[in-house]
Amino acid sequence: MTIPVMIPWLGEEEAEAAAEAVRSGWIAQGPRVAAFEQAFAEHLGVPHAVAVSSCTTALHLALIGAGVGPGDEVVVPSFSFIATANAVTYVGAVPVFADVDPADGNLTPATVEPLLTDRTRAVIAVDQGGVPVDLAALRALADPRGITVVEDAACAAGSTYRGAPAGRGAALAAYSFHPRKLLTTGEGGMVTCQDAAVAARLRRLREHGMSVSAAERHASAGGAAVLETYDEIGFNHRMTDIQAAIGLVQLRKLPALVERRRALAERYRALLAPLTAAGARLVADPPHGTTNQQSCWLLLPDGFPVSRGDLLGKLAAAGISARRGIMAAHLEAPYAGSARVPLPVTEHLTRNSLILPLYHSLTEQQQDQVAAALLGAAG
Helix, strand or coil, rough: CCCCCCCCCCCCHHHHHHHHHHHCCCCCCCCHHHHHHHHHHHHCCEEEEEEEECCHHHHHHHHCCCCCCCEEEEEEEECCCCCHHHHHHCCCCCCEEEECCCCCCCCCCCHHHHHHHCEEEEEECCHHHHCCCHHHHHHHHHHHHHCCEEEEEECCCCECCEEEEECCCCCCEEEEECCCCCCCCCEEEEEEEECCCHHHHHHHHHCECCCCCCCHHHHHEEEEEECCCCCCCCEEEEHHHHEEEEEHHHHHHHCCCCCCHHHHHHHHHCCCHHHCCCCCCEECCCCCCCCCCEEEEEECCCCCCCCCHHHHHHHHHEECCCCCCCCCCHHHHHHHCCCCCHHHHHHHHHEEEEEECCCCCCHHHHHHHHHHHHHHCCC
């Protein structure tokens, strides 16, 4: 493919930061992880950030922090990567699939409320494709019922909600640093939270439930003065110092990256105006915030001249890599038949959308090529 769907913005600064971590001799979870956590928390304006191995493990720990366990129910969008639902099953709870708003693909109180029961312990609100969910509206529904809203901000680093970074207002939020995301550490994730006791517990749980971290032990006198205990079953959800070193560089570049991607998305909007005039739609900012344009997804109208699958094939033939739209978890084998209510918006969005190439180094010439291929396929 001559035009990929995504290329991370990585360079010599990240390479040197990783090399410095290697040369230091400390490559597992250590001082750079702690520095990354502090920098990320300061960027968001939250009290606590806990670095982990992926957003999936971040969601896993966030649900534990919210007190979700066997027999509980958690309302989630089916219109999300399957990890959102999987994290619920990891803690023994039941994912209950809700439909989403047709404009932005996110949960709303109207789609969530009919699914609440006396077993509902949490709602996972996804910032789908980087579009910020209306968190305050969901919390107004959930908080009086004692239900925790966990924000799945996997795609939302650099997005804003009511003028603040997306995720700041959540009791617990989870972020992804996968290469498809704006801020990447290769793999990796972060849990943010408001409560110091919860943050301390999550730090223990990510390291097998160890009462004293390896870094703290090694910082003591020869490592022999501190003896750890294991007071509950934990996990190996740690981030490495090599990843964190890269993350610190990426975090500094995030504002410039968001600015560039938003500019490219606006240029797509102009180039594809004939498609939008015919009913196609590029996902845009919601009234309550701004998207980082992590995914530039195009929704095709009913009656489009070619199917989504055929369109992807035509783009591939033109040397352009695009992707199907966001998946519907309830249509995949592990959750088939589990939806309690019809999910027509979810199924429409997942069937008729595709993700266009968008990355920092995308050139105007390449954008013109993508637009020409789309317009040509539409006749």
